[in-house]
Amino acid sequence: MGKSVSIQSIEAYKIDSAESLVLLRETLLADQNKTVKLVNVCCGSGCMSSGSEQVREAFISGIKGLELEDEIKVKKTGCHGFCERGPIVVVGPENIFYQHVTKEDVPEIISETLLEDRVVKRLLYEDPVTGQKCFHENDIPFYKKQKRIVLKNCGNIDPTSIEDYIKVDGFQAFAKILSQMAPEGVIEEIKLSGLRGRGGAGFPTGIKWETARNVSSEEKYIICNGDEGDPGAFMDRSVMEGDPYSVIEGMMIAGYAIGASQGIIYVRAEYPLAVHHLSTAIARATDMGLLGHNIMGRGFDFVIKVVKGAGAFVCGEETALIASIEGKSGRPKPKPPFPAIQGLWGKPTVINNVETLANVSRIILNGHEWYSQIGTATDKGTKIFSLVGKVRNVGLVEVEMGTTLREIIFDIGGGIQGGKDFKAVQTGGPSGGCIPEELLDLPVGYESLAKAGSIIGSGGMLVMDEDTCIVNIARYFLDFARNESCGQCTPCRLGTKQMFNILQDITRGKGRPGDIEILLELSDAVKQGSLCGLGMTVPNPVLSTIRYFRKEYEEHILEGRCRALVCRALIFYRIKDYRCKACMKCLHACPVDAIVGAKWQVHEIDQSKCIKCGTCMEVCPKRFNAVECVTGKIENSGDKGE
Amino acid sequence: MDMNTEKLNKILAVFQGERGGLISILQRVQEEFGYLPEPALSLIADFLHLPQSQVFSVATFYDNFYLTRRGDHLISVCQGTACHVLGARDILETAENCLEIKTGQTTPDYKYSLERVACLGSCALAPVVLVDNEVHSKMTPRKVKQLLTEDIDDRKIQA
Numbered sequence A: 001m002g003k004s005v006s007i008q009s010i011e012a013y014k015i016d017s018a019e020s021l022v023l024l025r026e027t028l029l030a031d032q033n034k035t036v037k038l039v040n041v042c043c044g045s046g047c048m049s050s051g052s053e054q055v056r057e058a059f060i061s062g063i064k065g066l067e068l069e070d071e072i073k074v075k076k077t078g079c080h081g082f083c084e085r086g087p088i089v090v091v092g093p094e095n096i097f098y099q100h101v102t103k104e105d106v107p108e109i110i111s112e113t114l115l116e117d118r119v120v121k122r123l124l125y126e127d128p129v130t131g132q133k134c135f136h137e138n139d140i141p142f143y144k145k146q147k148r149i150v151l152k153n154c155g156n157i158d159p160t161s162i163e164d165y166i167k168v169d170g171f172q173a174f175a176k177i178l179s180q181m182a183p184e185g186v187i188e189e190i191k192l193s194g195l196r197g198r199g200g201a202g203f204p205t206g207i208k209w210e211t212a213r214n215v216s217s218e219e220k221y222i223i224c225n226g227d228e229g230d231p232g233a234f235m236d237r238s239v240m241e242g243d244p245y246s247v248i249e250g251m252m253i254a255g256y257a258i259g260a261s262q263g264i265i266y267v268r269a270e271y272p273l274a275v276h277h278l279s280t281a282i283a284r285a286t287d288m289g290l291l292g293h294n295i296m297g298r299g300f301d302f303v304i305k306v307v308k309g310a311g312a313f314v315c316g317e318e319t320a321l322i323a324s325i326e327g328k329s330g331r332p333k334p335k336p337p338f339p340a341i342q343g344l345w346g347k348p349t350v351i352n353n354v355e356t357l358a359n360v361s362r363i364i365l366n367g368h369e370w371y372s373q374i375g376t377a378t379d380k381g382t383k384i385f386s387l388v389g390k391v392r393n394v395g396l397v398e399v400e401m402g403t404t405l406r407e408i409i410f411d412i413g414g415g416i417q418g419g420k421d422f423k424a425v426q427t428g429g430p431s432g433g434c435i436p437e438e439l440l441d442l443p444v445g446y447e448s449l450a451k452a453g454s455i456i457g458s459g460g461m462l463v464m465d466e467d468t469c470i471v472n473i474a475r476y477f478l479d480f481a482r483n484e485s486c487g488q489c490t491p492c493r494l495g496t497k498q499m500f501n502i503l504q505d506i507t508r509g510k511g512r513p514g515d516i517e518i519l520l521e522l523s524d525a526v527k528q529g530s531l532c533g534l535g536m537t538v539p540n541p542v543l544s545t546i547r548y549f550r551k552e553y554e555e556h557i558l559e560g561r562c563r564a565l566v567c568r569a570l571i572f573y574r575i576k577d578y579r580c581k582a583c584m585k586c587l588h589a590c591p592v593d594a595i596v597g598a599k600w601q602v603h604e605i606d607q608s609k610c611i612k613c614g615t616c617m618e619v620c621p622k623r624f625n626a627v628e629c630v631t632g633k634i635e636n637s638g639d640k641g642e
Numbered sequence B: 001m002d003m004n005t006e007k008l009n010k011i012l013a014v015f016q017g018e019r020g021g022l023i024s025i026l027q028r029v030q031e032e033f034g035y036l037p038e039p040a041l042s043l044i045a046d047f048l049h050l051p052q053s054q055v056f057s058v059a060t061f062y063d064n065f066y067l068t069r070r071g072d073h074l075i076s077v078c079q080g081t082a083c084h085v086l087g088a089r090d091i092l093e094t095a096e097n098c099l100e101i102k103t104g105q106t107t108p109d110y111k112y113s114l115e116r117v118a119c120l121g122s123c124a125l126a127p128v129v130l131v132d133n134e135v136h137s138k139m140t141p142r143k144v145k146q147l148l149t150e151d152i153d154d155r156k157i158q159a
């Protein structure tokens, strides 16, 4: 076909056929081989907040100072999922993985690693168990048991560079369907793969697409749900920020399959970098001719726009999300009609989650046989979990379906922080439940977690140790639920409030016998009388904690005890007179002057003044260790805080 | 505060003919004025040929819209699950004490507003506080005190 592309003219290059995509990819790959060394600086929002932008600037100016710009390239990448270790820098060609890099470390990395091929050992990750230093990402236990399909590009490519995406097979799946597959064939492929929605409900993606395909309409829509409402989950954020083109390509494929020519990405307002990267990526793809009219000369039209949310959790629910895009208050509507039949502006609309859509190009490119081998007989593929809380390695982990909770928390997560004991793991956020230690060998899957009273949900995974109060956690989620209920259904609006009040009372030492039974009844009423998934699921955190940790509720109610020493009304601080050395440290530190004492005089806490802030315990010198925190009914505890 | 009608009309012109633009318009107007002044809401309603009550009800439904003037700096303390189990409540209380306002309020000199937010997506760095657009990670009550007692405007100039 005689067309050629020079690396200088890429800015203006148009992809107008499948061949021109192949040609561009080959040119880019040939050019890549010429680059000697690469410095990848993570510029996901986690690492940015730890200063990665300054690190990147230090590399650029350091390399410029040595006039090595042609030999060493500095690249921005997205999140590696290990943000807690950020800023993360990966130095090629050996891909040495450096963590906690500061701008002060940059000259040493340049002179040692980039110029002399020597590793700066102090910046390597050290395995806390074996004490071994890890040179590469894959040597780190956190990554070893992961299977990164959706996250394969995150952390490896420049998120907004379409060239980078094309080099890692970007748009190949889309080119494949345009030239080789009918829309029905695409749907069949997704159905056979077994892909289910990753946004919470786990609905089979292929069937949803087929439903929308079968409605004849001039106008159809693909909506990407990037609202990520689960407070404590951030996988969708990382994917939108770190690999926006994969989301876009997934939408293009979905659009082709159902016959839609318009796509909308609805992004949570709290994610400005995601909005920025997605918008840049859309503009770039449009420039190149990958979005717009008659894409690749195949007569398929598709455009995408980004819409920002305005801060309402319930807008993650699909009918509420549609109302919000239409400019209305985000209140859920009864289903049917399902959006696939009657959605945005009354037209057939497929709503898929970010992670679901990011799976699509992988499936098309490698085939459903490949995909359905991953996972278990019932649950295919992988799931990304946001592993947070009291676990040693916090971050995003992508594992094969069927991996056990124990493997995730102990092998990947490295177990509990600070040598404490594991208590429970909460999955699925406000709609999910708490799973106790006895069930840690449960393989993750839609049905297996549901049987245990929880859900996979969007993939939040909150690890709790002995210092976490189970009742406090239930109270926390109900507080969230009552604030986020849209108020349409009385049982949801009033029931969540009432449940919250009871839980609040229990944590404040005002629990009454019978409260547990009332909570169970209310849970049932809220579940039964609610229109949308919010009301139907928000009692789960309460139900599951009562099911597995009823004893802790009873301790709060009957004995006024909070064994985790969290509920302030049930604990008090006191000074052990036989240990106090009268050093006066606590006396000076107490913010409310609740400590009585003097030089040579054993100190004492005036319980009527104490606000239970714990400062005295913190400041009392370790060798004296004179302050203790205890729980149980005492006479003068008063009513301070929760 | 008087609202600049000319500025508002300029914003509205961009949305001419766009379907369902109400929320995007409110977002743009708030970006410009810092909050949604009441006269703006009526003008927006006229522009979209919607009843004022509908515009008002949308503006109050979503947490991110404010109908009163906000402080120059917005302090958002994350209360998501990851932050919660690592002490986010103490962080919020410390912020309330330092600024001498309750959550949701603005200091009398209109310098700071204090908000809670459900999750900032930086859960691996919990607890997290957002000051304007800057994420502060792994916060402690002591760090919050430091952050809020030094003058933010001075800090910006130094940085």
Ligand SMILES: Cc1cc2nc3c(=O)[nH]c(=O)nc-3n(C[C@H](O)[C@H](O)[C@H](O)COP(=O)(O)O)c2cc1C
Pocket: A196, A197, A198, A199, A200, A201, A202, A203, A205, A225, A226, A227, A228, A229, A230, A313, A314, A315, A316, A317, A318, A319, A351, A352, A353, A354, A356, A357, A458, A532, A533, A534
């Ligand atoms: C209260 C509520 C909140 C939800 N929040 C989200 C969300 O933040 N992100 C998401 O993808 N799905 C969310 N969902 C699920 C969506 O309604 C919808 O099922 C999903 O986006 C479909 O995509 P999927 O099939 O790819 O999972 C929520 C559902 C409910 C009931």
Ligand code: SF4
Pocket: A314, A331, A332, A484, A485, A486, A487, A488, A489, A490, A492, A493, A530, A531, A532, A533, A534, A535, A536
């Ligand atoms: S269940 Fe709750 S959130 Fe859902 S529609 Fe009813 S009131 Fe609104």
Ligand code: SF4
Pocket: A573, A589, A590, A591, A592, A593, A594, A595, A605, A609, A610, A611, A612, A613, A614, A615, A616, A617
């Ligand atoms: S817990 Fe806090 S308020 Fe109570 S005595 Fe100790 S320092 Fe003072």
Ligand code: SF4
Pocket: A575, A579, A580, A581, A582, A583, A584, A585, A586, A587, A597, A603, A619, A620, A621, A624, A625, A626, A627
């Ligand atoms: S800090 Fe400890 S040792 Fe010192 S006065 Fe207080 S309780 Fe006693």
Ligand code: FES
Pocket: A042, A043, A044, A045, A046, A047, A048, A078, A079, A080, A081, A082, A083, A084, A086, A087, A088
């Ligand atoms: S942002 Fe750098 S690892 Fe997550």
Ligand code: FES
Pocket: A231, A232, A233, B078, B079, B080, B081, B082, B083, B084, B118, B119, B120, B121, B122, B123, B124, B126, B127, B128
């Ligand atoms: S829970 Fe605080 S950032 Fe996610």
